[in-house]
Amino acid sequence: MLFSQADRARIAAAIADAESRTAGEIVVIVSTAPQRYPATALSIAVLAALVLPLIAVLLGWSPAVLFADWGDTSATGRALRQIEAFVAVQTLVFGFALALVQFGGLARRLTPHGLRRDRVHRDATLQFKARGLEATAGRTGILIYVDEPEHVAEIIADEGIFTRVAPDDWADTITALTDGIKAGRAADGMVEAIARAGAVLAQHVPVMAGDINELPDGLIEI
Template identity: 65%
Template sequence: MLFTDPDRARIAEAIATAESRTAGEIVVIVTSERQRYPATALSVAALLALALPLVMLLAGWSPAGLFADWGDAAAVDNVRHALETVVLLQALVFVAVLAAVYFTGLGHTLTPRGLRRDRVHRAAMTQFKARGLEQTSGRTGVLIYIDEPEHLAEVIADTAIYAKVAPDHWVATITALIDGMKAGRPADGVVAAVGLAADVLAAHFPYQANDVNELADHLIEL
């Protein structure tokens, strides 16, 4: 378990404290679900299966030993036997590699980091919309999204904030998150990131007396 109950209480308190300084709404989501990469698995399995005939040719391997009548059969039958053997072996290689890459950590290892980052970004955008962050009255919602297995984080701000705060202003927030995760102190990382996000928001969207807390302050774990 990534967070204990005291950790969750600390994070909820940090969010509430942060929102007492700003009109912005901060939501923190952490996912511990390890992603699978079907596109990578399919690509690697297809590539190795298609490369099999070339490997067999370079290795000088022949299916002749698999068939007792190879020397006596007509040439056309030998060709058919050879094709059947190659196709069967390709199918076996495809299935075996597909399963190995998809169900183990190979999918993660073989997928370029840029593609993994894009996937985390898409997941964060999905949560941003699903959790109602784009429906706040002032369009001041901010999502802090952490993908723990990938050691990646995203900060997504709604339109009102995006118009005033450049994306590079969130670098310190993301760094705090990742540093906490890598150090084995995820709660410290989240609390620090929430505080840094509040600093940015308070500078542009200070707390208003009539401010309403529109989104829950507790940590959301997926």
């Protein structure tokens, strides 16, 4: 668990403090659920099932290993059994490789980093929409999203902020957040990141008369 109850209270207070100086609505979500990559596992399993039995045959493997009465059958029977043996080995290799890659933690390691980042971005975008960040009055929602297992953090801003703040302006926010997590001070990094995001928002999207808090300030953990 990254955050204690005291940490959550600190983060909620940091959000409220940052929002007191801006019309922006800050939402913080931390995902601790590990990503699954079934497409990678299936691809590796299929490749292993196609290649490994073929290599075994080229190295001299014989279906006679599986059939004790191999030499007692006709040439036609041996050919049929050879096909059956090859398919059986392919099936076994596929099942073993699929289980090893999917449940042995290899799927994540074998998935390219860019694809893993795309998965995190997709999840962040879904959360952005699901949490109502694009439904604020001034389109001023901003999501600070952290995928803890993937060690990826990103910021998604709604139209009212995106058109005023350059993407590079969030670099210090992301750096403070990731540095804190790497150093084992996730709560400190999050509080610092929220403060820096609040400073950026206060500069470009200052608080307006009659502004109300449209979204909850507490940390959301999924």
